[in-house]
Amino acid sequence: MLRLRLRLLRPTARPPVRRSDSRRTLFGISLPTPSNEPLAGTIDGSGPPWLFILQVALALPTALWTYKCLMMVLFQRKIIYLPSVPPGGRNETLAERKGQLGGMRCDEIKVKSNAPTRWLRREVTLRGLQLTWEPTPPAEKAVVVPPRVVVVYLQGNAGTPLHRLPLFRRLLSPPPLSPSLSLTLLSIAPRSFWLSTRSTPTESSVLSDVSSMLSYARRTFPHSPLVLYGHSLGGAAAVLHLLRSDPHHPDDEIKGVILENPLPSIPYMSAGLAEEFVDPEWEG
Numbered sequence: 001m002l003r004l005r006l007r008l009l010r011p012t013a014r015p016p017v018r019r020s021d022s023r024r025t026l027f028g029i030s031l032p033t034p035s036n037e038p039l040a041g042t043i044d045g046s047g048p049p050w051l052f053i054l055q056v057a058l059a060l061p062t063a064l065w066t067y068k069c070l071m072m073v074l075f076q077r078k079i080i081y082l083p084s085v086p087p088g089g090r091n092e093t094l095a096e097r098k099g100q101l102g103g104m105r106c107d108e109i110k111v112k113s114n115a116p117t118r119w120l121r122r123e124v125t126l127r128g129l130q131l132t133w134e135p136t137p138p139a140e141k142a143v144v145v146p147p148r149v150v151v152v153y154l155q156g157n158a159g160t161p162l163h164r165l166p167l168f169r170r171l172l173s174p175p176p177l178s179p180s181l182s183l184t185l186l187s188i189a190p191r192s193f194w195l196s197t198r199s200t201p202t203e204s205s206v207l208s209d210v211s212s213m214l215s216y217a218r219r220t221f222p223h224s225p226l227v228l229y230g231h232s233l234g235g236a237a238a239v240l241h242l243l244r245s246d247p248h249h250p251d252d253e254i255k256g257v258i259l260e261n262p263l264p265s266i267p268y269m270s271a272g273l274a275e276e277f278v279d280p281e282w283e284g
Contacts, residue, residue: 154234235262
């Protein structure tokens with residue numbers, strides 16, 4: 001009886017668990033059994049770390065691409081508009097650049113924009129320069145007021161009017177064949193540029209600033225023809241302003257448009273830059 005009880009209490013051995021020999025395949029290629037350890041390939045450690053390779057090859061580039069696209073969407077205006085370039089340019093004054101005038105008469109002007117700030121809806125004041133190169137008439141002739149052409153300069157997406165003084169001097173210097181021509185140039189910094197009100201620029205606000213510049217030019221020089229001069233992003237703003245103007249009431253004061261290195265849109269410019277990397281002979 002005692003022997004029977006001991007035999008009943010003795011634990012019985014369990015049969016060993018057999019692992020399946022079936023292996024997973026990928027496109028007909030046999031893959032080893034993955035392990036829970038991220039740097040291990042198989043249970044016995046003999047295979048390559050497939051899980052880690054997939055994470056590096058697929059998950060990491062996907063995460064970086066998603067992060068880059070998200071940042072470009074959130075900070076797209078910081079990429080397009082660069083009012084802080086070059087560093088310290090927004091704090092410069094006209095007195096620091098007096099040596100670059102070269103005989104030009106330069107006055108600082110203020111223009112109120114039609115569009116308020118984006119969030120607090122405050123008034124926006126645009127700061128700029130009014131430059132003139134007045135020719136001296138001959139002493140033996142009667143003083144005749146020369147015809148005046150007003151050039152409204154629309155700058156690109158970086159810098160200030162002070163950084164463009166050498167360009168303005170070349171534009172305003174009278175040509176030898178027509179010394180009696182008098183030019184006046186208005187260069188007004190858009191919002192957030194130079195000394196203008198700090199406000200996030202947008203397409204609609206930039207176009208509103210352009211309209212305010214032209215209104216100031218009409219009020220100040222009511223009988224003078226206007227010429228729009230747009231550089232880079234300013235060229236796109238000039239064209240877009242003319243396209244969106246009322247066709248039934250055209251702007252007769254604008255007699256000409258000068259476009260320097262313009263761009264029709266940001267997607268077009270991005271495609272052009274990508275094509276230039278692929279084909280160096282691409283001309284747009």
